[in-house]
Amino acid sequence: MPPTNSIGCSTCCLMDRTLEEALSLVSRYTGLAEILSDGPHDLFGEEETCSSFDLRYTVHAPVADINIASENEHLRRASVRVVSDLADLCDRIGAGRLVIHPGHTWGEEMRGVAERALNRSLSDLATIQQDVNVRLALENMGAWDICFFREPGFLARLADGGLGFALDVGHAHVNGNLGPFLEEGGAIHVHLHDNCGNRDDHLACGEGSIDFRRVLRVLPRSATKIVEPASFRQYEKSIEYLRSIVP
Template sequence: MFGVSTYCLHHEPLSLALERLAPITDCVEVMDDGLHYLESAEPLESYSYRYFIHAPSRGVNIASLLDPIRRASVEVLTQSFAVAAEVGADVVIHPGYYAWSAEREQAVERFRQSLSELTLAAADLSVTFFVENMGNWEYFFLRSCDDLPLIDGIGIGLALDVGHANLNGCLDCFLAHPAAHFHLHDNDGTEDTHSPVGDGKIDFSAVMKAVRRSGAIPIVEVETFEGVTASISALAAIDAAGRSE
């Protein structure tokens, strides 16, 4: 099974996006931002999807050295956890960033503090969350495998975004690391285009091997609805070929 992110229909109301996705998947990751921001679980309860939720990321920075911003970011993510708890969804979050290279070590401590607080909140709500590796945005955490100990050491799972890893030239390293969740989209290694599978340079046969090892439901996170349907067809063929080897 392949899940689909509502990112491909983010310009449409969430209810319409969920209706359009029904013929092609039983699993949806809601991009909890913009038109798809979830104030409650009510918009999701009319559908029988297996849900994941990509927590809000606009303006959210759990590694901020400005503690009011860090605390507010943790609160926003905790609210997303509460919605997720109502529909039995796991949650994907971003790791945060620092503004200046000299602030990295301080930001690491803030990041760890936020993860500790989020771990407690998730446990209270019986929710599981994963941290996503970032693209080629300067000063974000988890751009490379070097930052994996920040989450491994406290038992938080990785949401492996293969497009982001490809942009940073470290996809092979990330594929060798156990991941709990996957975002699948393609690019040529220069821009985060969220292109359909096969339109870039990523070797998805290697990606699907890692997905099979994990047992996770991979999420297709492509920019257009048409690109999603094309990607599902391409990935199904790649996966079938890999299983027959």
């Protein structure tokens, strides 16, 4: 099991603060921060802030306005370009992982078109991966029908392109397939948060029904681990809980 001081915190729970304020707070608790590059934490405008802290970084690509499975080819290409530019930025700040959502479709009648768009994007991302040091990692999604990558069967498509897998344990638990994802293995990055299996609540670890003893025991030691809570207090609670179950 990893020492709890190696488990980082996402800035997603601190979007009401500047990135400098968020990283200052995170750095008091851990040496690893995941920056959600959205809103006030948009790294295209805040890159220099990262050098002010003695932190290791992972980066989460923007969630808003990005869809690598867009049926609109112009928007799909724009989404991929954002990821490409962000990957270059990740190399400049020394980030080890770049987490990317797999995209979505707005209706079942368009799913086939979106699926083909996603395939093109996965090919584009595989090409980008060859030119950067940061590892690109696609994240499994929760119980939203519009989203791609909700089942372990998607992992083969990532492996085919040399792309990494970011395991979101909360999303997998909501979909009832955390066990199969853990059995498949291979995650290079992990989002830790809890729920009761019926809603993606992003609770503190230990507040829901996820068996974190098993999760921490099975995860690859090399996988970077980030708590992705709804509030910073829940990060604190998560670390307290994880410390209590790590022998």
